Amino acid sequence: MAMAGNYLDHVTIVLHRPRFPENVGASARAARNMGISRLVLVEPENCDLTRVVRMATHAALDVVENMEVFSDLRTALKPFRYVVGTTARLGGERQEVGTPREVAARLVSICANNEVALVFGPEDRGLSNADLRLCHELVTIPSADFSSLNLAQAVMVLCYELFLAGRQGRPKPVLPKLANRHELDAMYEHLRAVFVRINFINPENPDFWMRSIRRFFSRAGLQARDVKVIRGICRQIDWYTEQYRLQQGETRKD
Amino acid sequence: MAMAGNYLDHVTIVLHRPRFPENVGASARAARNMGISRLVLVEPENCDLTRVVRMATHAALDVVENMEVFSDLRTALKPFRYVVGTTARLGGERQEVGTPREVAARLVSICANNEVALVFGPEDRGLSNADLRLCHELVTIPSADFSSLNLAQAVMVLCYELFLAGRQGRPKPVLPKLANRHELDAMYEHLRAVFVRINFINPENPDFWMRSIRRFFSRAGLQARDVKVIRGICRQIDWYTEQYRLQQGETRKD
Numbered sequence: 464m465a466m467a468g469n470y471l472d473h474v475t476i477v478l479h480r481p482r483f484p485e486n487v488g489a490s491a492r493a494a495r496n497m498g499i500s501r502l503v504l505v506e507p508e509n510c511d512l513t514r515v516v517r518m519a520t521h522a523a524l525d526v527v528e529n530m531e532v533f534s535d536l537r538t539a540l541k542p543f544r545y546v547v548g549t550t551a552r553l554g555g556e557r558q559e560v561g562t563p564r565e566v567a568a569r570l571v572s573i574c575a576n577n578e579v580a581l582v583f584g585p586e587d588r589g590l591s592n593a594d595l596r597l598c599h600e601l602v603t604i605p606s607a608d609f610s611s612l613n614l615a616q617a618v619m620v621l622c623y624e625l626f627l628a629g630r631q632g633r634p635k636p637v638l639p640k641l642a643n644r645h646e647l648d649a650m651y652e653h654l655r656a657v658f659v660r661i662n663f664i665n666p667e668n669p670d671f672w673m674r675s676i677r678r679f680f681s682r683a684g685l686q687a688r689d690v691k692v693i694r695g696i697c698r699q700i701d702w703y704t705e706q707y708r709l710q711q712g713e714t715r716k717d
Numbered sequence: 718m719a720m721a722g723n724y725l726d727h728v729t730i731v732l733h734r735p736r737f738p739e740n741v742g743a744s745a746r747a748a749r750n751m752g753i754s755r756l757v758l759v760e761p762e763n764c765d766l767t768r769v770v771r772m773a774t775h776a777a778l779d780v781v782e783n784m785e786v787f788s789d790l791r792t793a794l795k796p797f798r799y800v801v802g803t804t805a806r807l808g809g810e811r812q813e814v815g816t817p818r819e820v821a822a823r824l825v826s827i828c829a830n831n832e833v834a835l836v837f838g839p840e841d842r843g844l845s846n847a848d849l850r851l852c853h854e855l856v857t858i859p860s861a862d863f864s865s866l867n868l869a870q871a872v873m874v875l876c877y878e879l880f881l882a883g884r885q886g887r888p889k890p891v892l893p894k895l896a897n898r899h900e901l902d903a904m905y906e907h908l909r910a911v912f913v914r915i916n917f918i919n920p921e922n923p924d925f926w927m928r929s930i931r932r933f934f935s936r937a938g939l940q941a942r943d944v945k946v947i948r949g950i951c952r953q954i955d956w957y958t959e960q961y962r963l964q965q966g967e968t969r970k971d
Contacts, residue, residue, distance in 0.1 A: 498861030
């Protein structure tokens with residue numbers, strides 16, 4: 464347990480008395496997707512590896528292969544310097560309970576130098592008060608009306624928040640280059656001329672429709688390449704209307 | 718579909734070609750826990766209700782009972798004014814993809830006046846490029862190394878972010894009513910016909926330019942009145958090209 468590398472390498476998911484092997488497999492998969500690869504089972508009721516692996520899928524096979532199994536929670540938690548317990552119920556001894564986002568933000572700092580365990584109770588009852596006393600802090604997943612997340616879904620949410628919490632500092636995705644004011648003005652001029660020519664707008668009062676057009680193009684945040692597409696369309700319409708005008712002239716001459 | 722009450726009442730989870738009834742049930746449970754109770758299935762491969770309900774549990778029974786089933790995605794999406802597609806793969810047509818948190822923040826505003834669909838593809842392949850073209854925007858769940866969330870886990874993360882986004886406390890700006898999928902499809906059909914007629918796009922391969930067009934219109938979040946303006950423009954171009962065609966016919970006869 465050397466303290467180096469990714470902070471997620473110092474997080475272990477602990478499932479206390481999981482009842483269904485499918486939930487163990489789905490938890491392994493959820494954790495692995497979020498960069499967490501250590502899983503501990505305590506007194507699993509059924510640990511049929513075929514059923515575990517079917518839900519873990521090939522992608523999380525390494526998590527299942529390296530999974531450790533203990534016969535009591537206290538022993539399983541011995542190597543950890545910080546233990547977070549998950550609870551759906553509130554009140555009583557569960558007065559101070561953080562949200563996954565708050566707890567994840569704290570854990571990113573804690574993980575840097577400490578092995579951390581995230582403990583989940585059995586599907587039907589959750590962690591007991593005695594189990595919770597082994598925890599440094601508690602976390603609950605907010606939910607509507609009632610709270611009854613599936614075990615693997617609860618693992619999913621916690622791992623997701625932990626994964627994201629460490630990425631907050633990363634540079635944000637860069638927006639592609641937007642069209643500059645000059646390109647936009649030329650495009651709107653061109654559009655207006657085309658619309659007048661095809662009698663879509665009245666040359667005396669072009670502003671009403673142009674406002675609509677500007678409004679939705681502005682919302683779109685037009686890029687330089689979008690402006691090129693739109694001006695290409697305008698040129699095609701120009702060509703047609705010009706052909707029509709010329710032909711009309713010829714027809715009249717006839 | 719009256720626009721009132723909780724914004725989550727205007728969100729529907731759409732599972733396109735789900736293969737396993739357990740995933741449908743687990744998705745119903747995840748959604749219900751986060752206050753979302755509308756679920757739509759499109760071409761489910763297996764819809765064994767016993768297996769669906771076992772995973773949904775009693776708590777999400779109402780979601781399963783009110784679930785609607787459609788035989789194609791386009792029809793299923795007709796009533797929605799804003800469609801978000803989920804994708805694990807990036808690149809190609811999937812250039813601009815938001816994170817669940819960014820998209821959830823936007824959706825809180827959009828939901829106030831618009832029915833919103835969150836679409837998830839089949840477990841093994843995800844949404845196709847054709848499916849994604851029905852979407853206003855795309856979202857991908859960030860993950861470590863590889864990306865292979867279970868369907869119900871992906872539903873969990875999106876619903877969780879949507880649920881939290883509305884609880885941030887700050888009142889969000891309310892977006893006006895957007896054009897529905899039906900209005901948009903008819904508009905894109907009309908645009909494509911016009912573009913072919915004015916030789917802006919090659920009828921053999923219309924997709925390249927149409928993708929550009931869809932991309933910036935989707936970013937704009939077109940409203941019903943914007944669609945009316947665009948179709949008005951199309952009709953004017955139709956009129957001109959038709960006059961030109963007629964005149965050419967006459968000229969030739971001369």
